[in-house]
Amino acid sequence: MSYKKQDAMEQFENWSRGYDRSILQRLLFGPSHARLAQELPVAQPVRVLDVGCGTGQFLERLLCEGRAAQVWGLDLCGGMVRQGASRLRRFNGSAHVVQADGEAIPFRDNTFDVVTCSNCFHHFPNQERAVEEMYRVLKPAGRLMIIDGYRDGLWGRFIYDFCVVTVEGPVKHASARRFRELFARAGFVDVWQEAKLGLAPFILTVGVACKPMAGRVEPEPTEQSHWSPPLRQAA
Numbered sequence: 001m002s003y004k005k006q007d008a009m010e011q012f013e014n015w016s017r018g019y020d021r022s023i024l025q026r027l028l029f030g031p032s033h034a035r036l037a038q039e040l041p042v043a044q045p046v047r048v049l050d051v052g053c054g055t056g057q058f059l060e061r062l063l064c065e066g067r068a069a070q071v072w073g074l075d076l077c078g079g080m081v082r083q084g085a086s087r088l089r090r091f092n093g094s095a096h097v098v099q100a101d102g103e104a105i106p107f108r109d110n111t112f113d114v115v116t117c118s119n120c121f122h123h124f125p126n127q128e129r130a131v132e133e134m135y136r137v138l139k140p141a142g143r144l145m146i147i148d149g150y151r152d153g154l155w156g157r158f159i160y161d162f163c164v165v166t167v168e169g170p171v172k173h174a175s176a177r178r179f180r181e182l183f184a185r186a187g188f189v190d191v192w193q194e195a196k197l198g199l200a201p202f203i204l205t206v207g208v209a210c211k212p213m214a215g216r217v218e219p220e221p222t223e224q225s226h227w228s229p230p231l232r233q234a235a
């Protein structure tokens with residue numbers, strides 16, 4: 001049995017209202033966001049895309065801490081996008097949220113300085129395609145940072161390959177090695193990783209997009225069907 005995007009949409013549609021109150025916020029999501037944010041130095045005017053942004057908590061943190069100048073959030077699930085849009089409304093003009101598939105990102109090539117993806121990667125049925133898309137929308141020398149449950153080791157396998165799969169269905173947490181392979185195959189260099197052990201272990205993988213320099217590109221949507229209005233136009 002394989003995991004389908006429809007499964008993710010249904011699961012997160014149901015979860016979107018209570019998501020911010022989940023125990024996982026303290027165990028996994030909060031600590032992983034804190035670690036990820038450290039990789040974005042304060043006061044650098046970067047343009048960030050967060051793939052699988054959920055309710056927008058990570059992007060809110062980046063803006064509040066001055067770690068990004070402009071942020072875009074992308075999520076498959078309409079409920080998550082609505083929660084995210086509502087949370088980020090006060091940053092009008094600096095924050096945008098769109099409903100889209102991370103395996104078909106509706107932005108032009110070479111658009112973002114940084115692409116992040118937290119606690120979402122195991123939901124992609126085609127993980128190779130997702131990393132290729134993230135590479136495509138990054139500017140030359142832009143950075144990709146993916147953080148997700150660390151399933152290497154006995155505890156990691158129990159938590160992620162058994163417990164999470166029992167609850168969420170056949171999602172796939174990538175091993176550290178698999179992440180390195182995916183990054184290298186897509187064209188990332190200077191790849192490094194850091195694992196954080198504990199009750200809910202997670203792994204951060206960072207790589208630099210190695211591609212020819214291009215002209216300046218504004219983050220406009222392409223003509224793909226998943227595009228929805230940016231935050232500033234939301235009701």
Ligand SMILES: C[S@@+](CC[C@H](N)C(=O)[O-])C[C@H]1O[C@@H](n2cnc3c(N)ncnc32)[C@H](O)[C@@H]1O
Binds near residue numbers: 057058
């Ligand atoms: C566990 S939540 C993580 C949300 C957020 N990044 C965080 O760390 O709190 C996983 C998110 O991935 C989204 N998602 C799942 N499959 C996706 C896909 N193919 N494209 C974009 N988002 C997806 C879900 O809707 C959900 O919001």
